Amino acid sequence: MVHLAYLMLLLPLAGFLVLVTFGRRLGDPVAGVVGTVAIGGAFVVACFVLAGLFGLPDNGRVVVDNFFTWFQVGGLTVPVGTLVDPLSITMCMFITFVSAFIHLYSIGYMKDDRDYTKFFIYLNLFVFSMLLLVLADNLLLTFVGWEGVGVCSYLLIAFWFERESAASAGKKAFIYNRIGDVGFLLAIFLIFEKTGTIQYESGPGGGIFGQLHHLDGGVGLAVVLLLFLAAAGKSAQIPLFNWLPDAMEGPTPVSALIHAATMVTAGVYLLCRMNPLLHVTATGSEIIAVIGAVTAFVAATIACAQQDIKKVLAFSTVSQIGYMILAVGTGAYIAAVFLMVAHAFFKGLLFLGAGSVIHGLEDEQDLKRMGALRRYMKWTTVTFTIGFLAIAGIPPLSGFWAKGDVLDNTFAHFKPLWVLGLLTAVLTAYYMSRLETLAFGGKEERFKKEGPHGEPALHEPHESPWVMRLPLVVLAFFAFFAGALDLPWVHTDNLSSFLAPVFASTLYNDHLGGGAEWALALADIAAAVIGVIIGWWLWRGEVVYQPKLEPAFLQRVWYWDDFYDTIIGRPAQRLATFCAWVIDVRIIDGAVNGTAQLAKATGNAARKLQTGYARNYALGIAIGMALIIAFMLSRTWWG
Amino acid sequence: MSLSGAWYIGLAAIVFTIGAIGLLVRRNVLIMFMCIELMLNAANLTFVTFARMLNDIGGQAIVFFVLVVAAAEVVVGLGIVVTNFRRRETTVADDLDSLKG
Numbered sequence: 001m002v003h004l005a006y007l008m009l010l011l012p013l014a015g016f017l018v019l020v021t022f023g024r025r026l027g028d029p030v031a032g033v034v035g036t037v038a039i040g041g042a043f044v045v046a047c048f049v050l051a052g053l054f055g056l057p058d059n060g061r062v063v064v065d066n067f068f069t070w071f072q073v074g075g076l077t078v079p080v081g082t083l084v085d086p087l088s089i090t091m092c093m094f095i096t097f098v099s100a101f102i103h104l105y106s107i108g109y110m111k112d113d114r115d116y117t118k119f120f121i122y123l124n125l126f127v128f129s130m131l132l133l134v135l136a137d138n139l140l141l142t143f144v145g146w147e148g149v150g151v152c153s154y155l156l157i158a159f160w161f162e163r164e165s166a167a168s169a170g171k172k173a174f175i176y177n178r179i180g181d182v183g184f185l186l187a188i189f190l191i192f193e194k195t196g197t198i199q200y201e202s203g204p205g206g207g208i209f210g211q212l213h214h215l216d217g218g219v220g221l222a223v224v225l226l227l228f229l230a231a232a233g234k235s236a237q238i239p240l241f242n243w244l245p246d247a248m249e250g251p252t253p254v255s256a257l258i259h260a261a262t263m264v265t266a267g268v269y270l271l272c273r274m275n276p277l278l279h280v281t282a283t284g285s286e287i288i289a290v291i292g293a294v295t296a297f298v299a300a301t302i303a304c305a306q307q308d309i310k311k312v313l314a315f316s317t318v319s320q321i322g323y324m325i326l327a328v329g330t331g332a333y334i335a336a337v338f339l340m341v342a343h344a345f346f347k348g349l350l351f352l353g354a355g356s357v358i359h360g361l362e363d364e365q366d367l368k369r370m371g372a373l374r375r376y377m378k379w380t381t382v383t384f385t386i387g388f389l390a391i392a393g394i395p396p397l398s399g400f401w402a403k404g405d406v407l408d409n410t411f412a413h414f415k416p417l418w419v420l421g422l423l424t425a426v427l428t429a430y431y432m433s434r435l436e437t438l439a440f441g442g443k444e445e446r447f448k449k450e451g452p453h454g455e456p457a458l459h460e461p462h463e464s465p466w467v468m469r470l471p472l473v474v475l476a477f478f479a480f481f482a483g484a485l486d487l488p489w490v491h492t493d494n495l496s497s498f499l500a501p502v503f504a505s506t507l508y509n510d511h512l513g514g515g516a517e518w519a520l521a522l523a524d525i526a527a528a529v530i531g532v533i534i535g536w537w538l539w540r541g542e543v544v545y546q547p548k549l550e551p552a553f554l555q556r557v558w559y560w561d562d563f564y565d566t567i568i569g570r571p572a573q574r575l576a577t578f579c580a581w582v583i584d585v586r587i588i589d590g591a592v593n594g595t596a597q598l599a600k601a602t603g604n605a606a607r608k609l610q611t612g613y614a615r616n617y618a619l620g621i622a623i624g625m626a627l628i629i630a631f632m633l634s635r636t637w638w639g
Numbered sequence: 640m641s642l643s644g645a646w647y648i649g650l651a652a653i654v655f656t657i658g659a660i661g662l663l664v665r666r667n668v669l670i671m672f673m674c675i676e677l678m679l680n681a682a683n684l685t686f687v688t689f690a691r692m693l694n695d696i697g698g699q700a701i702v703f704f705v706l707v708v709a710a711a712e713v714v715v716g717l718g719i720v721v722t723n724f725r726r727r728e729t730t731v732a733d734d735l736d737s738l739k740g
Contacts, residue, residue, distance in 0.1 A: 606740070607740030609740065610738065610739060610740030611736065611740075612737065612738045612739030612740075613732065614671070614732045614733075614735070615662070615664075615666075615733075618659075618662050618663055619663055622659055622663070
């Protein structure tokens with residue numbers, strides 16, 4: 001059964017092909033059902049593969065299947081194959097599961113959209129690419145999936161491309177990702193140059209991981225940093241995080257699936273996959289850890305001051321992935337994967353809940369225009385609250401265990417980063433509490449009044465249909481209980497013991513005593529509770545515009561976009577203007593027009609020869625003849 | 640008495656020069672035509688002269704060809720002149736300058 005992994009790829013691909021071919025005829029809602037069934041099938045296959053993997057001994061759970069050779073050039077052979085091991089199957093399980101439910105949700109959310117079918121085409125293609133990224137057994141095939149999800153992300157962010165903002169947000173995401181992709185490509189080149197292979201586990205010389213000795217020192221550090229650049233692009237880390245908030249222009253299910261649960265964790269996955277390489281150089285891991293922690297903190301502060309419900313969640317996503325990157329940097333890969341799984345559930349849930357709110361409020365996304373929605377949307381309120389408590393880190397929900405795992409390892413590894421992580425935890429609880437209080441809490445139903453800029457009052461919100469409620473309930477269940485995957489006092493048959501062989505030699509293990517673990521857990525709980533209470537206390541009232549709590553510095557994302565605009569955007573624009581008006585107009589056009597002018601001048605001079613008088617031509621003939629004769633005579637006399 | 644070949648060549652040169660100068664200085668298309676004929680016949684005369692002098696019949700044979708070509712050329716040329724006169728009411732060569740650059 002473990003060799004069935006290719007079916008997991010083929011089902012979404014088949015769904016994509018069927019929808020591309022017959023989609024328009026199937027229409028609403030059959031096209032959505034087809035898409036959902038394809039992904040549901042992939043989930044079932046993933047379950048079978050997982051069962052097959054359990055049937056193997058603990059240390060032999062690496063199954064590489066090569067199907068055919070993609071191409072062969074020089075010393076490079078690129079096979080198309082799958083690598084099934086605990087890491088990739090864990091990814092596949094939650095990707096297919098969350099995707100299936102988000103597909104189901106989309107059937108309701110995208111109802112009556114003009115491009116209903118197109119949406120599911122992109123979504124199926126996305127899931128295919130994501131699974132390819134995860135299951136590929138070599139770097140180049142991973143890169144194909146990596147680019148595939150990038151394209152789908154672009155297409156789906158710009159899904160409502162008639163809106164100027166959506167179109168440019170798509171472009172922004174694409175360009176930021178390209179910067180990361182350059183890092184990825186260079187890393188692949190460098191690895192191939194040094195080891196002669198791009199396969200992870202199998203292939204010549206035992207794959208990349210069999211030849212790590214070729215990748216030590218400066219080369220190893222360069223490869224790690226290039227891979228991290230790729231991860232930073234895809235997973236929205238400093239310095240490439242700005243695209244993710246803008247990506248919220250896409251439909252909400254897209255934000256939930258691609259920009260919260262799955263694609264943005266691809267960078268974390270890549271780093272986990274390359275863990276033996278990361279272990280070669282300590283410096284690289286330290287840089288990764290610091291950037292992860294700083295990103296987590298910076299994004300959390302920004303999330304505290306956002307007005308748009310989806311923007312808060314977007315910065316929250318950046319912040320949570322920062323935690324994952326921090327965990328990767330400290331060598332706590334299992335903690336990173338654990339948080340990734342838990343995050344997929346609770347952040348997917350939060351986005352779907354936000355989508356339900358937006359759907360119910362006629363596409364209003366401004367937090368300050370909501371309030372007391374609990375009276376209108378009971379299902380959404382309950383499930384969203386579970387997601388909120390989970391991300392805030394309230395026990396016994398999943399977020400507490402996952403985040404606790406990351407913070408424990410950081411504490412044991414490097415204490416200043418732990419302080420930053422704990423501060424981030426307080427901020428996380430605070431901004432989520434603020435969001436919850438503004439949207440669902442409070443007495444005043446602000447959507448009944450006019451907006452601050454004279455927007456008309458909104459209709460009474462309505463609860464969403466069952467296709468949207470069911471995913472909320474299911475994800476809420478897992479957001480609540482996913483912590484059970486890896487409880488700290490259980491040491492066998494859990495996520496840790498399952499994943500441990502993948503990271504066998506490289507895993508950092510915090511050897512904290514029971515007392516220290518209890519103390520840290522209490523600190524986590526205190527951080528969460530303090531954050532939640534402050535958030536509720538400050539925002540429970542009816543005054544929702546509090547500029548002191550939302551400084552422009554935070555609203556404008558630490559002026560990060562303006563900074564890039566100043567150092568890159570404007571100079572580039574000036575360069576483009578220079579090229580357009582000086583190089584193009586003067587030099588290039590000058591050369592082209594100059595050639596034309598020259599031909600014209602020559603013609604003007606030469607036209608005088610053409611008088612139109614027959615006698616002039618006859619004279620020309622006569623002179624020519626005389627010259628020829630003179631020449632011939634001269635040859636005769638002096639030749 | 641018989642004249643030497645040089646006389647004939649000299650006559651041909653004179654006739655040719657008259658024709659060439661006539662072609663250059665006259666404006667009337669018909670006159671210019673006649674001048675061309677003069678030049679052609681001057682050439683014919685040299686052919687015949689050299690044929691006699693060198694005892695080579697080829698020179699005389701060429702003359703027949705020249706005569707035929709000249710006749711054909713006159714037919715075409717006069718046709719053009721007549722047509723042109725009908726359209727523009729002129730036989731002055733300098734009025735026909737539509738090919739001017």
